[in-house]
Amino acid sequence: SQELEQSPQSLIVQEGKNLTINCTSSKTLYGLYWYKQKYGEGLIFLMMLQKGGEEKSHEKITAKLDEKKQQSSLHITASQPSHAGIYLCGADSQAGTALIFGKGTTLSVSS
């Protein structure tokens, strides 16, 4: 069965610093989705990547999918306290199937 590994499990950065979170699959992915979750709340959709080598940005967050479509990274530039939360990657291996998720990366930003 497909599994998604996220690293690191948790991360503490100083405000203003850059950071990267990784998501790796043992199988080729059909689509890769990044979500953010705050404690006690649902998941907020950030970005969707489907093509090998694809890169998308929104404000200070950039997500990339490698050419083999097995690894994705989420990069935050000049982190702010508002970026704190749990970042989850989700993926499907076939079109029209439900997403499976990694365990998440907990990000704390100290001011």
Add this chain to the structure above:
Amino acid sequence: GAGVSQTPSNKVTEKGKYVELRCDPISGHTALYWYRQSLGQGPEFLIYFQGTGAADDSGLPNDRFFAVRPEGSVSTLKIQRTERGDSAVYLCASSLTGLNSPLHFGNGTRLTVT
């Protein structure tokens, strides 16, 4: 516009009791998903509806769990003879088509079985 709505937000029940969790998806979304999330874990897939039918129920842990979506909109997750191990946050999500469209999640129902 309204997002995915889940009720109740919290449910405490005794072991052995029956519970129903409700999900109101975004209007017009044909695909609806149920996930379960335990502390420190990512969401675990339970069941996926396309319209009124269950397209994939492979994630339901056993026959105590059942879900319906009779009119292709609201869905109810039903758990019989609850066990303490069923305690978790149950998340519902919907997407426009279920194909190449992102999932939009509700805030979840926190179920505690005592």
